Amino acid sequence: MIRTSATLSPTLPVGWFAALGATALFGALTSAPAAHAAPLACGQTVTTSVVLAADLLNCPGDGLVVGGSGITIDLKGHTVDGVGLGVGIRNNGFANVTITNSSTIPARIQEFDYGVQLNPGTTGTIVEKLTVQNNEFSGVELNNAHGNNRVRDNTIDRQAKTGVTVIGGSRENVITNNTITANQGGGFLVQNSAANRLEGNRITGSGNAGLVLDGSGGNTLLANVIGGSSDSSIVLRAGSNGNVVQGNTSTRSADAGLNVSGSTGNRILSNILTGGGDSGIVLQSAHGSTVTGNDVSGNTGGIDVSFSDNNLIRSNTANNTTGDGITLTQSLNNTLELNQAHRNNARGIYVVGDATAVTGNRLVGNTTNTNSGGGVFVSKAAHTLQGNTARDNKGWGIYADRGNVDGGSNRASNNTQSGQCAGVACTP
Template sequence: MIRLSRTLSSGWFAAVGATALLGALAPAPAAHAAQLACGQTVTTSIVLTSDLLDCPGDGLVVASSGITLDLNGHTVDGIGLGIGIRNDGFDNTTVTNSSSSPGVIQDFDYGVQLNPGASGNVVEELTVQVNELAGVELNGAVGDNQVRNNLVDRQSQRGITSVGGASGNVIAGNTITGNQGEGVFVQGSADSRIEGNQISGSGDAGLVLEGSSGNTLLTNTVDGSSDGAFLVRLGSNDNLIRGNSATLNADAGLIVSDSTGNRILNNTLQGSGDSGIFLQSAHGSTITGNDVRLNTGGIELNGSDDNLIRSNIASDTTGDGISLEDSVNNALEFNQVNSNNSGGIHVTGDAAAGSGNRLVGNTANDNNGDGIHVSKAVHTLQDNTARNNGSWGVFADPGNVDGGGNRASGNGQAAQCAGVVCTP
């Protein structure tokens, strides 16, 4: 489990506001040992001294701001109903476990739930397992709530959820394993930071943004999901997705659909059952510095316009390195698309004059098919290199624009290039 301190980056500090963050980190009143009963409200800082077993409804209910609830290595256990620890809008509380033995919350509908109005709370160092709907839920909770360094394991549905307009929160450093739904599910939530989580074995996608904008996804790992690793969909706009990794997921490494303005930077997405990055009706995104080798396809666009695809490695796939279908006004610049089982870059679909895709400075070598194949019109090819491909170095249908500077040699077709002039 990745351990994160209470200190966040200076940029994040500025984003949430110094006052709110300092309030969340203010010392809580001294805790006292307590033996509590199922369903009890907690109004002072306490340290549990015994387990709570077979709770028929809620386990414990936070009923005051600024307190700490320390599980102290004990278990809060339900019968499949209610909420393990519920906070209905109180601020600056901490639910933690100070013991070297696990502090466990299990067998409820929700393990921990922070509800509308709750801000500045911390949920940390817990083992949240075998609950029904979600392990931890931020339900309309706003303003620097932090869910960090927890083990969230084997929920019947989702691991961690952020819903109901929850915003400005942090989900960081958690180990999220074996949940039957999504590992992390963010719906209708904004301006949150999801960082350094290890998500594995999800029965659905690993990490999902749905109708959620302005979020930061940073250095998360997703392995072995039954769907895609990362899904960004249904109006999830202007998110930053940087430095994440994914391996051996059943669908694509990253799917962006019906969303605009996302920045997809320096991710490593490999071993996927589909493309490393797939854009469907996704516009105005920046896709740079990603490593999408060893997938079924590298980067795939369908009906997606005005995107920048620059300096990615889309090689060693079982399909095409980069493919565009019915997508216009995209810039493909300085990408490496080598040793793919099919082609390097494949562009299909007409474009009106002035709205074609621009292929500039790409390297397409050692592919089994064409290095670069551009059908229809009107697209621009300039300063690309295509060597030792199984068929054409560059093939462009009539009507495309030869921007000059294309180079080709050693390709299967003796003419090396068609539709543009290539030099060795």
């Protein structure tokens, strides 16, 4: 039986639905502006709420085009299928549209250029409970769509390029609880777009990076799970400033867990980034960031900071890496405070690069134990070491080149170098 919108006139007779009979079933979709049903086909514009009653197969262009605000398109467990062209469901600026699946049977949008596309002016639209797969460019794209559009609870898999793209100045959208998997060109791209919230998504098996912000600021990345990416799990690049990256989990990426470059003022908080082919967190020409409470254990390196200034790196755990726990290279005026760097295959903390007394880095209250290459190694001057602890390391507990500043209260014991510390005074 064909279902119609709940907004139909209450004056319809009780037997109206049965009276439709085979005539209404002729089309894949029916709309009911009054007391009759009109069949819809591939490429047709939908102006009232509809429920899909059969599959739309081999659409030569678009599948369906939204043509009115405040309507619902319910796929009801059916498939909208293309031939590699057009858009499965396209909204060119209508507000408060819902594209959904009320059935327990998966509703598929497949084999178009784009699965679902929300274009300029689209606001308040919900895209939910769909299976979007095997499209060319993107499963779901938001292009200059802003104002509380919500993409949630979808399965977005096996696009030839990207799973989800948010581009062209899209703002204030929420993309949450989607499964985004096995997309060949990457899982998720946010480009030149701001103030979007990406929360609770599961992004796996990406052919490139799992989640990328490119020239995009003020976004929130919260509690996403990212695994098996062929590049880094999370990438912030080229002017992606003032974002919050919090509570995300990354495993088994081929590159870094999180790579930030050419960006400022980001907050990287309480993420678990493990099992990567590079460091857990990489900052490169990234300034003014807060990196707090992250676990970057079990990677090739823990936290790798290069040519990056004025960052706060505090209370992170960088253990059991195959390289250094925390590395600062040619970076100035950073604070390393209360971090743990234990059982690394090289050094616990390694700082290299000249600084002045004004621009030197500050190492305060860090703990570096049982590292194969020593606890803390500070090359060049003039950096400050205060209240750090280094025990049971092979080599020196703390080694600081001449010209560095001994801030006092450093401790070292049971390291294989009998002097325990060089360049600063240490107590057991």
